[in-house]
Amino acid sequence: MKYLRFLLGLITAAIIMFAATVAGIICIPQNVFDSNYTSLIQEKFEILKNTNEPKIIMVAGSSSAFGLNQDMLEEKTGYKVANLGLHAGFGHLFVSELAKQGINPGDIVLLGYEYDWQVKYGFTRVGADLIMSGIDDNIGMYRYLPPEILKKCLGYLFTYASQKRNYTPATGIYSREAFDPATGQMTMERDYSIEYNKETHGVVDISNVKISKDSVKYLKEFKKFIEDRGAVVYFVSPPLLEDCIVCDYSEFTKLKELEEEKIGIEYISDPLEYIYPSKYISNSNYHCNSVGADIRTEMLIEDLRDASVIE
Secondary structure (H helix, E strand, C coil), rough: CCHHHHHHHHHHHHHHHHHHHHHHHEEEEEEECEEEEEEEEHHHHHHHCCCCCCCEEECCCCCHHHCCCHHHHHHHHCCCCEECCCCHHCHHHHHHHHHHCCCCCEEEEEEEECCCCCCCCCCCCCCCHHHHHHHCCCCHHHCCCCHHHHHHHHHHHHHCCCCCHCCCCCCCCCHHEEEEEECEEEECCCCCCCCCCCHHHHCCCCCCCCCCCHHHHHHHHHHHHHHHHHCEEEEEECCHHHHEEECHHHHHHHHHHHHEEEEEEECCCCHHHEEEEEEEEEECCCCCHHHHHHHHHHHHHHHHCCCCCCC
């Protein structure tokens, strides 16, 4: 009996020491990544949780950080906007799980994922580096994440500690100063257009498009979760630079049809209409400039009206 008590005490002490080590690495020093682009996820998450009136929740990556005029969307629809779009590198699972924490009756959830959500890793890939720098020392956010994300963050812990020691504060378009912290809206002007380079910017290729079983399973469960809370959910298209597309345009239409057939979420956008020339794109294949963001938002509002989601 004494040996058992000793063993339990030893295990308990080891757990406490490990937890203290993890908390110490995450929380000390504080606010290291405060200037970082990804850290705005903290403000976006608070806006989501604290907006109790009917709202539009945008679940996406940077295509909606750079490609949504939230003021216009609020004015034309009468809904508040909680735009979780920030960085697809978080992984679609991360932003989708965060969205669950603020869905209320009467909300409209728009899924504007970039074009890799349908592949096998679409809802299993996790960017632990971006998640941990985004959450920073706001340790309470970790309680909203599923075990598969927590496990990968734990595996990245000591690399994260090194990252904290060597971090240089960020400025410019990829920093907090590019956004209004009260709304999560990007406010830094993007009055330039992309000069596309295949080697620099990459390509988008969804040839022979299919939707993985994992993506179907996750999104069916996500749809049920949303509807059980009295909200509605729709797929919408992200903005995309035409120059970067190397597959036939019909593949985007096929993806829309497959999604509605296999998952059952109404896809209210025509993906082909959201393929933009370079004059509307800023610095990445999915990033609108300021003019492009307004055009994308106007199109989105029309999609919502045409689908009778709003009046």
